[in-house]
Amino acid sequence: xxxxxxxxxxxxxxxxxxxxxxxxxxxxxxxxxxxxxxxxxxxxxxxxxxxxxxxxxxxxxxxxxxxxxxxxxxxxxxxxxxxxxxxxxxxxxxxxxxxxxxxxxxxxxxxxxxxxxxxxxxxxxxxxxxxxxxxxxxxxxxxxxxxxxxxxxxxxxxxxxxxxxxxxxxxxxxxxxxxxxxxxxxxxxxxxxxxxxxxxxxxxxxxxxxxxxxxxxxxxxxxxxxxxxxxxxxxxxxxxxxxxxxxxxxxxxxxxxxxxxxxxxxxxxxxxxxxxxxxxxxxxxxxxxxxxxxxxxxxxxxxxxxxxxxxxxxxxxxxxxxxxxxxxxxxxxxxxxxxxxxxxxxxxxxxxxxxxxxxxxxxxxxxxxxxxxxxxxxxxxxxxxxxxxxxxxxxxxxxxxxxxxxxxxxxxxxxxxxxxxxxxxxxxxxxxxxxxxxxxxxxxxxxxxxxxxxxxxxxxxxxxxxxxx
Numbered sequence: 001x002x003x004x005x006x007x008x009x010x011x012x013x014x015x016x017x018x019x020x021x022x023x024x025x026x027x028x029x030x031x032x033x034x035x036x037x038x039x040x041x042x043x044x045x046x047x048x049x050x051x052x053x054x055x056x057x058x059x060x061x062x063x064x065x066x067x068x069x070x071x072x073x074x075x076x077x078x079x080x081x082x083x084x085x086x087x088x089x090x091x092x093x094x095x096x097x098x099x100x101x102x103x104x105x106x107x108x109x110x111x112x113x114x115x116x117x118x119x120x121x122x123x124x125x126x127x128x129x130x131x132x133x134x135x136x137x138x139x140x141x142x143x144x145x146x147x148x149x150x151x152x153x154x155x156x157x158x159x160x161x162x163x164x165x166x167x168x169x170x171x172x173x174x175x176x177x178x179x180x181x182x183x184x185x186x187x188x189x190x191x192x193x194x195x196x197x198x199x200x201x202x203x204x205x206x207x208x209x210x211x212x213x214x215x216x217x218x219x220x221x222x223x224x225x226x227x228x229x230x231x232x233x234x235x236x237x238x239x240x241x242x243x244x245x246x247x248x249x250x251x252x253x254x255x256x257x258x259x260x261x262x263x264x265x266x267x268x269x270x271x272x273x274x275x276x277x278x279x280x281x282x283x284x285x286x287x288x289x290x291x292x293x294x295x296x297x298x299x300x301x302x303x304x305x306x307x308x309x310x311x312x313x314x315x316x317x318x319x320x321x322x323x324x325x326x327x328x329x330x331x332x333x334x335x336x337x338x339x340x341x342x343x344x345x346x347x348x349x350x351x352x353x354x355x356x357x358x359x360x361x362x363x364x365x366x367x368x369x370x371x372x373x374x375x376x377x378x379x380x381x382x383x384x385x386x387x388x389x390x391x392x393x394x395x396x397x398x399x400x401x402x403x404x405x406x407x408x409x410x411x412x413x414x415x416x417x418x419x420x421x422x423x424x425x426x427x428x429x430x431x432x433x434x435x436x437x438x439x440x441x442x443x444x445x446x447x448x449x450x451x452x453x454x455x456x457x458x459x460x461x462x463x464x465x466x467x468x469x
Contacts, residue, residue: 004341006210007033010199012185012222013215014038015048016162017311017328019169021213023064024332026176029339035207036173037183037199042217044292046242047311050278051162051271052080052256052322055099055155056404060329066172068158075272075467076164079144080157081254082128082137083321085416088261089373095126095416096255097321098133099409100154103443106431112411113395113428114436116421123437127415129444139451142254142460150450157322159256161271185221196225196306210342212307215328218295220313229300235379236368239264239280239318241291247275254457258320261374267319272467280318294318298360303349308335315360320370323363330404331356358402366405366413373417388419395421395428 009025011018014036026034041048061068071077082098103111111130118124128134133154136142145152173180186202199207199222214222234240250270257268264281283293295316302314311328334355340348365384372378380388383400390396391414399407454460 004343006339006342007031008209009034009211009213010207010209011036011213011215012039012199013045013213013217013311013313014170014180014182015041015045015215015217015311016160016166016169016325017045017047018213018215019166019173020060020064020329021215021310021332021335022173022178022180023169023176024060024329024336026173026178027064028336030176033209034173034176034178035209036178036180037185037201037207038180039182039184039216042219042312044219044294045217045312046292046294046316046319047324047328048166048217049162049244049292050319050322050324051160051165051269051276052319052325053157053160054322054326054405055157056326057158057329060333063333064172066168069465071158071160071165071168072461072464072466074164074168075161076168077158077160078270078272078461078466079142079254080159080256080269081133081142082156082256084137084253084255084257086257086259088258088265088370089375089417093126096128096134096137097409097412097416098128098131098137098154099156099406099412100131100133102127102131102134102408102412103440106428106436109428109431110395112415113421113424114431115415115440116395117424117428117433118437118440119420121433121437123433124440125444127412129447130440131412132447132450135447135450136454137255140253140255140457141451141454142457143454150446159269159271160325161273164272185216188222188225194305210306211344214307214309214313215311216313218312218316220299220309223299223302223304223307223309223313226304226307227299227301230295231297231300232295233297233364236364236371236381236384237296237318238371238376238378239282240294240296241281241283242294242318243279243281243291245277247277249274252456252458261370262376265320265374278319280320298357301349301353302331302356303335303344303352305349306344308352310335314356317363317367320367323367326404327360327363330359355402358400359404362400362403362405366410369413370417373419392419392421394423394425396425 183201187200189198298315302309
């Protein structure tokens with residue numbers, strides 16, 4: 001290692017976020033000494049407590065050496081194909097948000113342009129029905145992508161059982177020679193220049209490192225020592241409470257169900273051995289005693305001096321589309337990519353903060369889009385207003401800097417929520433409407449046949465060796 005390279009990392013928080021960070025740093029940089037202080041779990045740390053992910057989790061798992069089949073066999077995960085939205089937008093009805101290709105390009109013309117014209121003319125069905133994943137989602141079927149077949153071009157996420165997933169990450173951290181021990185934050189010792197010299201625990205122990213990670217939850221006691229500047233997003237995101245419950249297991253559905261949207265919303269997610277239930281609402285609606293508070297927004301500087309905040313310590317959103325763990329693991333990958341020297345120079349940490357801010361704002365906008373279409377009274381961020389203006393006018397999607405969501409994810413949400421462009425661009429208009437409608441009908445028939453060849457979701461999971469189904 002060079003003389004200025006970071007040699008040791010101390011992570012405050014031994015939940016899913018902290019252990020994800022430990023495994024990622026230890027796997028990417030095996031020369032590092034990584035220590036995890038397993039603090040008591042903060043009930044408000046949604047990235048640690050809730051089971052959702054996005055399809056990007058496969059990339060993170062590959063980077064740390066986690067195999068999906070091992071997760072299924074351990075009862076730590078089940079595949080999730082999509083989200084079924086019910087009673088969300090009056091203009092949309094029930095629809096499915098799925099990942100992957102929809103339709104087919106006509107030359108260089110995006111399919112959603114042609115679909116929008118056909119939809120306005122009453123010659124197109126729901127957007128998700130032109131995607132292999134959408135056909136499977138509506139039929140309640142699932143199969144892993146199969147290269148060389150019509151079931152090749154789609155993606156899926158994972159539903160995670162938090163306790164078992166954490167156990168697997170802890171075992172991985174142990175194999176990677178991460179030092180772990182229980183403790184509680186007691187304070188800090190600072191150098192003359194203001195930098196962190198050591199992390200102090202309540203029992204008097206002292207932990208020294210070149211870099212300190214606060215993955216302890218939204219209170220972020222370590223990060224708060226250096227800055228409490230916070231960007232409040234309550235205007236764009238109307239709900240600040242989450243209630244969590246459980247029901248008997250049900251492995252019959254590859255989709256999570258999302259219901260409501262104006263005054264509150266609810267979800268149901270099938271996990272190994274149980275079904276997780278949730279209600280997300282505003283504190284003004286009562287029932288606060290049994291709910292978890294969400295301080296919607298982000299820490300203005302997640303990386304300041306030698307302290308990096310991750311997970312709910314850095315950004316807090318409600319569970320819609322399961323962004324919390326995604327943002328945490330994305331932040332971990334970004335930190336490794338941009339890892340500075342031991343001095344944690346402001347030029348380097350500022351770039352991390354810039355990119356993290358932009359990614360978090362895009363996810364905020366994505367959630368705000370859903371609440372706006374549900375009829376909630378929100379303050380529309382300027383960046384979201386720009387996306388809507390361009391898309392509503394001619395179906396042009398503006399993909400913004402550091403957006404962690406693919407364009408297809410945004411378009412599936414826009415069209416699923418009933419945002420149909422008023423017109424299409426000139427190139428798309430040149431394609432004959434009758435020919436387009438005929439080709440779309442053929443496409444729909446072909447996709448509708450796909451689920452009939454597949455086993456029920458529960459049977460498929462048994463074949464994969466999934467535990468607890």
